[in-house]
Amino acid sequence: MxxxxxxxxxxxxxxxxxxxxxxxxxxxxxxxxxxxxxxxxxxxxxxxxxxxxxxxxxxxxxxxxxxxxxxxxxxxxxxxxxxxxxxxxxxxxxxxxxxxxxxxxxxxxxxxxxxxxxxxxxxxxxxxxxxxxxxxxxxxxxxxxxxxxxxxxELNSVLDLTKPVRIGTWRRGNLRKARRHSVVVRQGTHEEYAAFWHLLTENLLATYDSQPAHTLVEISSLRDRNPDHLELWVAYVGAEIVAGVLVFQDGRQGFVHTQYISGSPRGKQVGAVDAILAHLIREKPATYQRLSFGSSMLQGAINAGLINQKEGFGTTGEVMxxxxxxxx
Missing domain, CATH: 3.40.630.30 (Gcn5-related N-acetyltransferase (GNAT))
Structure with a gap:
């Protein structure tokens, strides 16, 4: 060369x-x-x-x-x-x-x-x-x-954080459910990555017969190499992690991107994933202008359930x- x-x-x-x-x-x-x-x-x-x-x-x-x-x-x-x-x-x-x-x-x-x-x-x-x-x-x-x-x-779901966000009826119902079950959302520690990765891997295997694109070792290495750009947000019911969202973020380019989203069966019952996403929408606008929810494609076609969840937070579609x- x-x-x-x-x-x-x-x-x-x-x-x-x-x-x-x-x-x-x-x-x-x-x-x-x-x-x-x-x-x-x-x-x-x-x-x-x-x-x-x-x-x-x-x-x-x-x-x-x-x-x-x-x-x-x-x-x-x-x-x-x-x-x-x-x-x-x-x-x-x-x-x-x-x-x-x-x-x-x-x-x-x-x-x-x-x-x-x-x-x-x-x-x-x-x-x-x-x-x-x-x-x-x-x-x-x-x-x-x-x-x-x-x-x-592919179609990516994007939310403009500089404008008022209108959350849909179904998503608001899940947020009420999360409040009733005392779901607590907070930023995850390094130690909590392992618990979330176990939850994520089980979900992907059960739903799509697939694995995360990154192993726990790889994502931990990326976090350590890029400490300001990777954040894990987790939801608890009592002492149990029931959901998590791993984001990639870049304040200079102005975006937050949900790289991995997953909830346990219990987490899905209590609206834990929606609680995390709503928290991110509330907390991020001061620094970030756009929230990318990622592609909703599965084997070349739209995953209707996935895009419906994202559109419930007011996203619009952008092609990749x-x-x-x-x-x-």
Whole structure:
């Protein structure tokens, strides 16, 4: 893989190496559209699973953008570059104020580099609107102009925390139920992660015959590496944890995202999950502008029960698109 290519318009591209971590992190921390998940403290925790194929784009001595991508070690398509296989999204992260002509020049330089490296396809989901301080659809337009195919589309439920929240009748009923059963909501301790992970794993196995995307060890490592960005909120009835919500959050980009939501059978009976979500809606608006409830898709179709719960809190739908671009 070529590490350096020069163009007449002074843009240059450099393959990411650990020696560039500080420059990478500084750009992400001040970017228009780079959530904390793009920091190397998050990206590198699962580096044993992927071959990193990320890039830095410079203009003179100024870093203007990074492109987060990798190929999974066990990938059946090693010539497909994925942005990013360890995240739900990836791709180009830029400084604020990048105009379309500059973005297009960056992408042309990346395109040439990927072709030289032998990649056949690019699979990319640009950072969705909810996770961006300064959202732009310029990359989606560039991809369309270059023949990229919309290969998948998911629906994310998003709540605007800057406006009054109108909770639906069914959700209000669950909140009354939680009050009647003296459900107590509070921020979870490190020790309570294990109890919640046990509850979450049992739920996923029973309902979907699946496992959490992260193990307890992995999520604990991510929490320790990114201490300001992961929070666990739990609900108790008496001395028993009956529900939990793990959130990813980024005050600078302005979002809270419910990464994992789960309740025990008892928790479901007493409206414990709704009590946690209502607590987050009340407590987060001072710092955060948007609450992402995540996708409601199951095997390519809408999970009616899941989206109904989210819409009961007043969410609206935003699409998360994935594109496939043929490179050769």
């Amino acid at each position: 070529s590490s350096l290519v020069m163009l007449p318009h002074t843009l240059r591209i450099e393959a990411y190496t650990p020696s560039k971590a500080e420059a990478w992190n500084k750009l992400v921390a001040t970017s228009a559209n780079g959530p904390f998940l793009f920091a190397r403290s998050f990206l590198d925790y699962h580096q044993d699973r992927f071959t990193d194929c990320s890039w830095l784009l410079w203009q003179g001595s100024k870093l203007r953008a990074v492109f987060a991508a990798a190929v999974a070690h066990n990938s059946p398509a090693p010539t497909t570059l994925v942005a990013h296989p360890g995240l739900t999204y990836g791709g180009l992260v830029t400084v604020a104020g990048v105009k379309y002509a500059e973005l297009a020049a960056m992408m042309e330089l990346l395109l040439s580099t990927w072709r030289t490296a032998g990649f056949q396809h690019l699979l990319v989901r640009p950072v969705p609107r909810v996770f961006c301080r300064q959202y732009s659809e310029s990359l989606a337009f560039w991809l369309h102009q270059h023949g990229a195919v919309l290969s998948s589309r 698109d994935t594109y496939t671009l043929k490179l050769q």
